[in-house]
Amino acid sequence: MFKNIKEILKSIVSSRLFILTIVFGIMFAVLIQRIFQLQIVNGNTYLENFTLKIKKEKTIPSTRGKIYDRNGEVLAYNELAYAVTIEDNGNYSSTKEKNKALNDIIYQLINIIEANGDDIINDFNIVMDGSGNYSYTVSDTQLLRFLADIYGKANVEDLGENADNSSSEVIEYLRGEKKYDIGDNYTNEEALKIITIRFAMSANSYQKYLATTVATDVSDETVAVVMENEDVLQGVSIEEGSIRRYVDSEYFAHIIGYTGKASQEELDSLKKENDSYKQTDVVGKSGIEKYMETQLQGTKGTEQVYVDNLGKVIETDSKTEPIAGNNVQLTIDKDLQEAVYKIIEQKLAGILVSKIQNIKEYVPTSNASASDIIIPIDDVYFALIDNNVIDINHFSNENASATESAVYSKYENKKASVIASIAEQLTGSNSQAYKNLSDEMKVYVSYLVTFLTDNGIMLKSSIDTDDDTYKAWKNETISLKDYLSYAISKNWIDITKIDVEKRYADTNEIFNSLIAYVEKSLTSNAEFDKKLYKYMIKENILSGQEICLMLFDQGILKAEDTTTPSLAISAAGGAYKFIVSKIEDLEITPAQLALWPCSGSCVVTDVNTGEVLACVTYPSYDNNKFANSIDADYYNKLLNDKSYPLLNRATQQKTAPGSTFKMVTATAGLEEGVISTTEQIDDLGVFTKVEQPPKAPKCWKYTSSHMTHGKINVSEALRDSCNYFFYEVGWRLSLTSSDQYSSQTGLDKLREYATKYGLSETSGIEITESEPQITDEDSIRSSIGQGTNNFTNVQLSKYVTTVANSGTCYNLTLLDKLIDSNGNVIEDYQPTVYNTLDDIKSSTWTSIHEGMRMVVENLGAFKGIELPVAGKTGTAQEVTTKPNHALFVSYAPYDNPEVAITVQIPNGYSSTSAAEVGRDVVKYYFNLTDDSEVITGKAEELDSYVAGD
Structure with missing residues (x-):
């Protein structure tokens, strides 16, 4: 038995399994000892030292290059600033929990920021107006792209029915449980702010460790409070960075442009040049900032870092420093640009x-x-309300002044009365045909139909314009009630948007729903309210005195310490004289009033290089509020400003050139040999070779007294701006080889010479510019700058610069030098020539120059100016219900040209206005008088008169 046991033990010990068991036993003992050592002996030490480490690469943005004027004056630079950011780096058990946590944190953050006088970035494309209604700040393709981003569609074509969603429907969707789940415990305004930040975060796809900027350039107080509360504000931090700043922004906004977050389209375009661009990059959005983007941007740096599970950097591995962007020096003279802007404003106020x-x-x-x-x-008075200078929404606020409250009470009475009258027209038995309504009621009814169309209730695409009832409405022979009832019966009304209660409602039920929709809509409609205020002023319900007092109440005008607003108005001689005095002092500006004229432009070029010394457009805007990210509220305000400050008048507004085109016709006539420099043409007043009276064109001097210019040559015709002379030239240019009149033949000749002067293409300037339009109809009238001629101011400047230097047509430019961050010149931009008019005879140039010199010699505006100046005035009529456009093109000095000056004043009444601006620019540029005599800070009324054009 013992022998058996011994054999068994011996077999076990000698087996491989036994040896393996012993090995595993030893290993297990070691493992137990190691675990004991780690968890029991050194457990606390390791726990304290353990931190989750994730390696990631951080991009270090480069410093954007500066922009200077020609004399080295800074126009755009970067400033160190603190920004508040938020990251989605929390851990949540559900989407609902995540939404609640993020919304609460964002709400707390917004309150902290605003409590310390700062603002969150508001670049969402929906804003809330004073009436509490949502509205888009973009339209057309931009709106569709925005909606595609909202609904997560790659292409706008995939939007389907969402393409027609209103701003309110978008907010409802984003606020709902399927998206951000923003509950009813937030007000609409608070919810919109939360949505703005949530949407910005979603643009980053909620990537952990990728921060979304909530506010920039925040105060030290905001920084302190945020840092104190970082433990409860998950993902929120303070970052040090830079923001773009613009010096004297309103004078240069249209030239320099602004920066902002790159759109997908911009990103795709930029990546073709540099694939380092990212969605979060700030890039040039317009102007020089956009044109020189890749030079200004610089090269990003990188940093390899380790972050903890909350995304905070705990260790830096390696770092590559960024390279600053290049600096751009412009051809613009800062002082001249600002002076010209002020000159234009003074003259507009004077008009x-x-x-x-x-x-x-x-x-x-x-x-x-x-x-x-x-x-x-x-x-x-009404302009101050219509252009939102006076905020009518403030009238109903708790802190409204006594005057505002009184006006609001009268407004409510007026509104109730008008809505009742409209309801009577819609429901009453005595509804009247449109033509029988009062002028005031016509305004309201007309607006109502426009409102229904603009909001998609009235389906414009469905309306049969050949329908007899539609024609009756257009002919004003039926009532609004009859028209809308018929529109419903013909399915011209989209009933899905007017809360029809029954799915299968009849015409009467739909009509009643439409009436309810109209009444509800008109009770909170800013544009309708303005029409009410207009008639309140007209009917003396709202007085000029009240308008003036509200200017003080809302801080638009500042009261003097020594008197009250009421006494100031009384001392001025009443509301009328008071308002006029404030316009004279430029305390109320032409831009604010947006009455005709309220805008103008002036371009000053070096005639020997094509360099642009000043490119002024009035009015302008503050591009600091667009830098880094667009302030949607400010942008919306600009969009609704009736003076259109976003429009670059110098490069984008086209007008007929009027008589300033006559140098083109003169050149064509002289070079084609249809006239000579000495030939005299007898001005007969009415040009009857193509048309007979009363349609035949007349010379401006041919009035009821039948006066004419008599016999004059081409230089004298330019001096007198004789239309008849140039009609004759246009007619001769239109004769075929068989002496038959052909308008197209004449148009082809005019186009040929206009093209030589560069008028067939844009000016060459590096910012956005409208395409020119050389006339394509009526060679006779086109010869005096009418027909369909349409040019911007910079295009006229290119043309007149060519006249001034006798034949070298330069591409205009704003660029002087490109300089690296160490001050080394990388590129010295040289003038480029578009065309040379080498074949133009010297006698032609002499005749044109002499004519332009005589023009200025005859202008009262230039009396007493010793410096010889040459120029040409022009007046262009658009419609008889608006003042004519005023133009003046010139160069100086006459005997040795240095600069060309072109001025356009839309609706400026007569060329006198433009000529006097040109005169004052000459005075300033050539230091012919003290600057204080030119830049007075006061309205400058016209002191001369130009006949003709």
């Missing part, structure tokens, strides 16, 4: 002051011209 009269309404006489248009003081 307004001369045209404003203490009357309620201007009624033109049968023989009145566009230059006779008068501005009633009631139009001025």
